[in-house]
Amino acid sequence: MRPGTLLISQPFLGDPNFERSVVLLCRDEPEEGTFGLVLNRVTNLTLGDVLDLPATVGSAVNDLPLYVGGPVEPNTLHYLHRRADLPGSTDLGQGVYWGGDFELLVSLIGSGIVSADDVRLFAGYSGWSAGQLAGEMQGQSWIRHPASAGKVFTLASDAFWRDILREKGGRFKVLANYPVDPRLN
Template identity: 70%
Template sequence: MGDPNFERTVVLLCRHEPEEGSFGLVLNRASNLTLGDVLELPLGAAAPAAPLPLHLGGPVQPNTLHYLHQRADLPDATDLGQNTHWGGNFEVLLGLLQAGEVGADAVRLYAGYSGWGAGQLEAEIGQKTWIVHPPAAGKVFTLATDAFWQAILREKGGRFKALSNYPIDPRLN
């Protein structure tokens, strides 16, 4: 693709409507920021949610906050399968974190998102720009951020498994 925003990334599609477009989150781009760095929290730095790491969800609207979690009971959340949910009432989520009812290991926060217009993603897949993998939403909470790309390719097997160890610049190998 030649776009550094998506080099060696794994994107979880959260919404795919061919006539409207698609919305996804890059799962394997860490940042050096935490939630407490970008959002005023009721207890400031002492808030249980303050140290939660902020990941880079994609290049679109990087000043927006998106989140994945494992709380099926969070109002307005979208079920992505495999005990993974997208969005929902953020104030309720903060309250659950504050009360210790949700642990840091059950929430992933993302700045920005990845988006495609109507038909754009289908066209890119048709051009073999993307490697499509069966839904693996549950891996959000089982794989380390820096392990996603390699783990997904290895799981696909065959020629993809070989790609998992391929250097970014083969001339430097």
Template identity: 70%
Template sequence: MKPGTLLLSQPFLGDPNFERSVILLCRHSPAEGAFGLVLTQPTSLTLGDVIDLPLGTATPAAALPLYSGGPVQPDTLHYVHRQAGLPGATDLGQGVYWGGDFDILLAGLTNGDVAPDTARLFIGYSGWSAGQLEQEIERGSWIKQPASAGKVFTLESDAFWRTILREKGGRYRALSNYPLDPRLN
């Protein structure tokens, strides 16, 4: 499984950390495990709430929303973006990049050289030990889909999961309408 893959949770996954989640896989190694960021869980925090910005909170960067990337190390900051030339960034394919020199990205966001809608910031991440993600996929917990910048940076969090399943068609379209709690149906 290659980085840049989207992992969509099955509607019956049963883990509140990943209910109707779409995770962008950033790193995967059969020997070391996997690292991903949940794209569908906005928080009430902004970048200005968690770091001191050079020009204070009066910049577009200060208002950037933070997402919960997952339950692991919620005191860490991670980011994906569309800045192909950012030093140290990992190319996830389809115009999506992970990490890189945060000071340069922040400067671009602060001075307006980088549009705020071309970056997504996360606190925490989703992690799997060696072989764990493969087992979860075999059990049917996750549906794989290639990522694209158009989806990663433009789809609204509450519609992301459903939109991708509908686009896959077939049985996935039916899953997109699965109720949160089928007992209430």
């Protein structure tokens, strides 16, 4: 699958790590596997809670919310942004970039050149070994939404899963209303 693709979990997936989640694929290599970030799991933590930042960076940087990118290596930091000119970043399409020079990005946010709304920070990531995601796709664990990286900055994280399914329309619109626990329906 191409970077910039969204994976939307089926409502009956059964994996608490990915229940009602939307994952943005950042890399998919046949031999190396797949790397992605869960977009809709915001924490109560900010960047200032997990990193010792210089006082000079200001509250715009310290107060950036931290998302759970996935269950793999939760002590690592990953980020998405809208800066095409950030050295070392990877273009995911639709004006969304992954990674790059973090110190420069922090400096640009601190100086007001980059808006905090144009950055998403993630602790950990979602990873699949070579062939694993293809198997999950065949098992219909995920709904594919290609070339949708731009949604990262346009949908509210708490309603992301439901809104993206509604946007797909048709049978997916029905899934958006599927109860978390059908036994309680």
